[in-house]
Amino acid sequence: MKIWDAKYECMPREELEQLQLERLQATLNRVYKNVTFYRKMFDELEIVPENMQSLSGLVKLPFTSKENLRMNYPYGMFAVPLREVVRVHSSSGTTEKPVVVGYTRNDIKAWTNLVARVMTAAGVTRDDMVQITFSYGMYTGAFGFHYGAEAIGASVIPMGTGNTEKQIMIMQDYRTSALISTPTYAITLAERMERIGVDPKKLSLRVGLFGGEPLSEAMREEIESRLGITATDNYGLSEIIGPGVAGECEYRCGMHIFEDTFIPEIIDPKTGEQLSAGRVGELVLTTLKKEAFPMIRYRTGDMTSLEYGPCRCGRTMVRMNKTAGRSDDMLIIRGVNVFPSQIESVLAAIVGTAPHYQIVADRKGAHDLLEVHFEAAEGTFFDEMKRQKAFLEMVEKRIRSVIGVSATVKLVAPNTIARHEGKAGIVIDRRKT
């Protein structure tokens, strides 16, 4: 199968390490000069960026957390004047201030090239019709795949989200061969096709690339069998660049991280200690080429492990395994990041004290369900059905407006939810596949 950027993707490790060192040194000198946050942090820790002499020296540098990004909302982490930024996106997630990321013209070009690598590895070629069903908004997904597909020379159908029957009609009429969607939406499409009597196997669809939520193996099998396509996995996040950080090749033995552009590390999320290859821990990424929004040791929150062994595809780039959950307790519900703390703050605002509650995530078919069990205070209108219903509807509405997905709220009797220290037990995820 074709390799988009063989010069880099297949670079001998020794050359790659030289390139990484050069780019790491340049990036450190640049962020020290241009980003107040990093200059202050390095100065406080008495780190002289120009003294960095090896890739292993990376462990001496502090991490950058999502919290750091929020504190520097909106433009505090930018390494170039705003004039040089040609695009901003914001990361998915919480109602707390979002994370704003910026791109220079060169960043957009580099991003395009990275997504072209991912898509080529997945088997997309210039002969494909690529239907993109992500939202063309602040999220990076749609634009990333859009540019990548165009760079390859494929034809892009920029559908955006929703309107499932129209999506299917277009898929038939325009002879869509590559689908870009969330895994959940791929199942939704398959279900709808079944209902309206469209045989997916008669479509031109042959390959799918997914994003927005993890593609579990079960999900992959279901998508492949129901839509009759090859479903490939890839990895990315807005704080780093969007899609294009890593992608699976035809051998499906993990996603190749583009190490000429990012340095991956695996750390113990509790101690911050770097773990050796093969061990499972939190993925930490350092960008090597970003102009507008460079990140030093960014904690992605995603749990995974790295495989440095050679791959049959010829790429020399390290492979990351499927992410095995989040290092914090964030839930991904229908592709949206949901933090228990958000739900807690809604409940707390309503009752005025720290609430006792439990979050239950479940899956019905391919659909994520979210339930919030909320312990009523002593003597709360259990007997007044009408008032209770109105109350619950109000809570549901507020939660929905805060987290962006709907949840069913149930009132439970006082002292029925087990008491735990800290966060443990607050989230019950029954979706584990």
Next chain:
Amino acid sequence: MLKIKNINTYYGKLHALKNVSLHVSAGEIVALIGSNGAGKTTILNTVSAVTPPANGEIHFDGMLISRLSPDAIVKMGVSQVPEGRQIFKPLSVEDNLELGAYLRSGAGERRKDIMKDKDAVYALFPRLGERRKQIAGTLSGGEQQMLAIGRALMAKPRLLLLDEPAMGLAPLLVQEIFRVIEELRREQGTSILLVEQNARVALRVADRGYVLETGKVILEETASELLANRDVQRAYLGKDRKEIWER
């Protein structure tokens, strides 16, 4: 081909290069961009061992060369064309070229080969061919630059270190010099590490570039990315200076 790792070079107490790492692949043209005193020329001088590094490693074709003498480095295939051309002014064009082959003359090199290479230089720079017997000091600035390059080529380098080849030259001559640089790479696969004040011209022929500031590398990108980088445009390409928002 050339791999530099963490070199530090001092002029007395002045720390001129701070942990500089860079590389030049075979057949690649790499430009060093930066303002005066950023360390561009120091990098060339460090590679050619004119000002050896205090520490760090320089590898050429996998061999550690950072402890070798300047003439040993030339013998390995690295030639420098110094800034300000520094040709032997009282000598003829022909004699200057002969001196460029000086290190070759011993090692079983035959006269015939040297003659052939001289002819190759004349083919590359027809102006020099027309002025073989002329005293070098009487050549024009552009011709002197051609001669300096021609002399470096007589050592049959695989890596050419070029310091400010366009300095003080009229635009037409600059074009001529850069045409030859591209031709050398194309015809002979010569790798070139290029220092040039005229960043625009340099980036037009280069594949990649490094931007230096006060002895540190702050950016490594392809030449086209550097040309599109507004920091580079402002600082080194003199583009829409007034329009750019200053922090």
